[in-house]
Amino acid sequence: MGSLNASLATALSGLIADQGALAATTNNVANVNTPGYSREVPVLVASDPIVVEPLTFGTGVTLQNIESITDPVLESQIQQQTQAQSQYSALSSALQEAQVNFSTTTGDIGTSISNFFASINQLSTNPSDLSLRQDVLTAAGNLATSFNNTANNLSQQQGNLDLGVVQQVSQINQLSQQIAQLNGQIVNLQNLDQNAGTFVDQRQQAIDQLSSLVDVSVIPADNSLTLTTANGAPLVTGLQSFQLTTQTNSAGLHEIYSEGNNITSEITSGQLGGTLQARDQEIPALENQLDTLAAGIANSVNAVQTQGYDLNGNLATSENLFTPPPANTTGAAASLSVAMTNPAEIAASSDGTPGSNGNAEAMYALSTGSSIDGQSPTDYYSGIVFNVGNEASNASAEQTASAAVLQQLNDQLGSVSGVSLNEEAANMVQYQDAYQASAQVITTINDMMYAAIQMPTLTG
Amino acid sequence: MRVNPNPYPDLLASLNQTQQEINTDEEQIATGLSVNSPSDDPTAAAVLVQNAGQTLQVDQYQRSIGSVQGEMQDANSALTSVTTALQQAITLGTEGANGTENAADLQAITVQVQGIQSQLLSLANLSYQGNYVFAGTATGTTPYVLDPTSNSVTYQGNTGTNKVTLGNDFTLQTNLPGSQVFSSGGTDMFKAVQDLITGLQSGDSTSIGTAVNELSSVSQAVDSQSVFYGNALNELNTQQTYLSSESTQLAQQQNTEGGADLPAAITNLTTAQTSLQATLEAIADTAHTDLFQYLH
Numbered sequence: 106m107g108s109l110n111a112s113l114a115t116a117l118s119g120l121i122a123d124q125g126a127l128a129a130t131t132n133n134v135a136n137v138n139t140p141g142y143s144r145e146v147p148v149l150v151a152s153d154p155i156v157v158e159p160l161t162f163g164t165g166v167t168l169q170n171i172e173s174i175t176d177p178v179l180e181s182q183i184q185q186q187t188q189a190q191s192q193y194s195a196l197s198s199a200l201q202e203a204q205v206n207f208s209t210t211t212g213d214i215g216t217s218i219s220n221f222f223a224s225i226n227q228l229s230t231n232p233s234d235l236s237l238r239q240d241v242l243t244a245a246g247n248l249a250t251s252f253n254n255t256a257n258n259l260s261q262q263q264g265n266l267d268l269g270v271v272q273q274v275s276q277i278n279q280l281s282q283q284i285a286q287l288n289g290q291i292v293n294l295q296n297l298d299q300n301a302g303t304f305v306d307q308r309q310q311a312i313d314q315l316s317s318l319v320d321v322s323v324i325p326a327d328n329s330l331t332l333t334t335a336n337g338a339p340l341v342t343g344l345q346s347f348q349l350t351t352q353t354n355s356a357g358l359h360e361i362y363s364e365g366n367n368i369t370s371e372i373t374s375g376q377l378g379g380t381l382q383a384r385d386q387e388i389p390a391l392e393n394q395l396d397t398l399a400a401g402i403a404n405s406v407n408a409v410q411t412q413g414y415d416l417n418g419n420l421a422t423s424e425n426l427f428t429p430p431p432a433n434t435t436g437a438a439a440s441l442s443v444a445m446t447n448p449a450e451i452a453a454s455s456d457g458t459p460g461s462n463g464n465a466e467a468m469y470a471l472s473t474g475s476s477i478d479g480q481s482p483t484d485y486y487s488g489i490v491f492n493v494g495n496e497a498s499n500a501s502a503e504q505t506a507s508a509a510v511l512q513q514l515n516d517q518l519g520s521v522s523g524v525s526l527n528e529e530a531a532n533m534v535q536y537q538d539a540y541q542a543s544a545q546v547i548t549t550i551n552d553m554m555y556a557a558i559q560m561p562t563l564t565g
Numbered sequence: 566m567r568v569n570p571n572p573y574p575d576l577l578a579s580l581n582q583t584q585q586e587i588n589t590d591e592e593q594i595a596t597g598l599s600v601n602s603p604s605d606d607p608t609a610a611a612v613l614v615q616n617a618g619q620t621l622q623v624d625q626y627q628r629s630i631g632s633v634q635g636e637m638q639d640a641n642s643a644l645t646s647v648t649t650a651l652q653q654a655i656t657l658g659t660e661g662a663n664g665t666e667n668a669a670d671l672q673a674i675t676v677q678v679q680g681i682q683s684q685l686l687s688l689a690n691l692s693y694q695g696n697y698v699f700a701g702t703a704t705g706t707t708p709y710v711l712d713p714t715s716n717s718v719t720y721q722g723n724t725g726t727n728k729v730t731l732g733n734d735f736t737l738q739t740n741l742p743g744s745q746v747f748s749s750g751g752t753d754m755f756k757a758v759q760d761l762i763t764g765l766q767s768g769d770s771t772s773i774g775t776a777v778n779e780l781s782s783v784s785q786a787v788d789s790q791s792v793f794y795g796n797a798l799n800e801l802n803t804q805q806t807y808l809s810s811e812s813t814q815l816a817q818q819q820n821t822e823g824g825a826d827l828p829a830a831i832t833n834l835t836t837a838q839t840s841l842q843a844t845l846e847a848i849a850d851t852a853h854t855d856l857f858q859y860l861h
Contacts, residue, residue: 201602231694232727461725486614487618492607512578
């Protein structure tokens with residue numbers, strides 16, 4: 106029976122539903138600038154009808170749910186792209202810093218090598234001249250200094266990257282704890298059939314931040330998530346977070362441990378992956394090349410020096426020009442130094458006479474020969490410059506490319522979950538109109554009830 | 566189709582990119598270089614390192630040539646003087662051998678020849694920047710020593726020669742030992758002069774004549790030896806010219822590989838600045854209005 110009371114209840118349901126819908130709209134508008142916020146949409150459903158034979162009457166509207174609009178596939182893609190972009194960003198900035206050592210300046214290694222051999226060529230024109238001999242020692246000193254400086258800079262940079270590793274591990278641990286906590290809150294709410302949208306958004310933000318730090322794999326499990334690194338080291342399982350630890354190795358650099366296992370070489374993405382790549386591969390590779398060059402120059406010059414005669418006519422067998430570098434060449438660039446202090450000891454002579462320049466010529470020939478891994482010192486150095494420039498350029502290009510893809514994905518996600526103020530305004534007007542209409546209906550029903558009450562009673 | 570309602574990330578990214586282009590263009594204009602770090606163009610950077618090395622090398626070769634030229638020019642001059650002195654000795658000897666001179670005349674001629682002997686000794690002991698030029702590689706010791714009792718001159722130097730690298734695949738011998746210059750082909754300059762003096766002192770025309778012939782052979786021998794210095798100085802001139810053009814080519818290569826294309830950079834800069842302006846205006850103009858502002 107279509108009673109007035111039933112209609113009253115129906116109209117009332119409209120008021121209540123519209124109020125609830127407006128709450129969702131209000132929340133959206135308030136959160137228009139909240140990072141990671143997914144817009145909420147009220148799910149309005151017609152309430153179950155009642156049947157009064159032969160008629161079926163509707164009973165109004167129910168606000169069934171306030172749903173957060175997200176796209177889990179997009180979010181997963183964004184995580185992966187964030188990992189890549191952060192990795193390349195960290196790598197690129199480290200290589201940009203490293204390559205500063207290899208730009209052409211007055212004190213750079215390339216110039217120092219050329220000046221050293223130039224001083225030997227000059228000596229060759231007048232081998233007994235003491236001031237030309239001193240010039241050779243000075244040029245050798247400058248050469249050693251240029252190697253020392255570059256090696257020290259790279260070593261320092263490696264140390265800074267190491268500090269970065271420790272910091273990033275600490276940030277990862279904080280985020281893991283946060284996510285575990287959010288998992289708990291989400292599970293609680295969902296068990297009570299309530300909308301955990303806000304917490305889900307926060308958790309997604311935390312996962313995105315974690316993705317910028319390390320390669321993260323997300324495995325949904327019931328109402329919570331399991332997070333591991335791409336290689337399976339656990340970070341979060343349900344309500345429990347697993348902390349990563351660091352320990353210094355024999356080189357004084359921090360290695361990363363998960364549950365007692367060393368996972369340092371397994372982290373290949375995210376900012377941590379990029380930092381580790383720079384610290385453990387790129388910088389050491391550069392240092393090795395420098396060491397090869399420094400040791401090669403020192404050893405080959407010493408070999409020629411000690412086979413000739415010094416200005417006093419003595420065989421220079423025990424008179425090294427450079428301090429002999431370590432046998433395995435490690436650290437040769439950092440420790441390169443001039444052993445000789447007496448310019449008369451330079452073995453320019455090949456026959457013991459002071460005017461002979463035969464050995465100086467032999468020493469000069471090293472500049473154009475193939476004494477460094479089959480290349481001349483300058484050619485080998487140009488190879489180092491190419492390598493560092495190429496690596497830096499590639500990392501920069503990868504960063505730009507992955508940033509562009511990330512932006513595009515974020516745009517797509519925005520089109521799905523972003524709050525549009527125009528949309529919310531239109532919705533608000535709709536709910537307002539509906540509310541006013543329902544209120545008007547209630548007023549009318551009220552009047553009708555009053556009219557019914559006012560009807561004169563029938564007397565016989 | 567719903568679009569991303571937030572346009573700012575894209576606009577800001579575009580702004581950033583344009584700003585980066587502006588920075589790159591400004592750097593190129595300021596430094597005049599297109600390769601300011603190896604990553605700008607790794608291949609070019611490597612070529613530039615080699616170019617810089619070659620440039621310094623060419624500079625040094627030019628300096629070394631200058632040093633070598635100095636000594637060789639002095640040596641060349643000295644040998645010219647030697648030739649002149651030998652000719653004088655020959656003339657004097659010929660005069661003394663003609664049998665018309667009396668004892669006093671012969672005495673006078675002898676004194677002159679002795680003077681020439683001193684001069685030749687001095688020329689053979691030429692020193693340049695503290696080194697004896699005709700001593701072979703024993704440049705610290707006087708090559709020609711006169712024994713005052715026997716009046717004979719002995720060579721104390723050695724036969725060593727030096728070569729100096731003065732270009733890629735270009736080395737030049739820079740000295741002739743005195744033993745080669747003054748005693749080649751069986752001749753011996755100082756012995757010949759001594760023989761002339763002895764002959765003049767004895768008054769014997771035959772021995773004077775023999776000594777004059779010796780001196781003729783010596784003069785020819787010294788002449789042909791001294792060609793070495795003339796040739797060497799020519800080669801050095803040629804090499805200097807070559808190195809000059811090398812230097813120019815290297816400078817051109819440096820500009821080609823690493824020089825900024827200034828007109829292009831300036832054009833790019835202007836375009837980028839215009840683009841920046843447009844983007845900024847777009848950001849400012851982006852609808853600050855939405856439906857809320859029209860409802861009341």
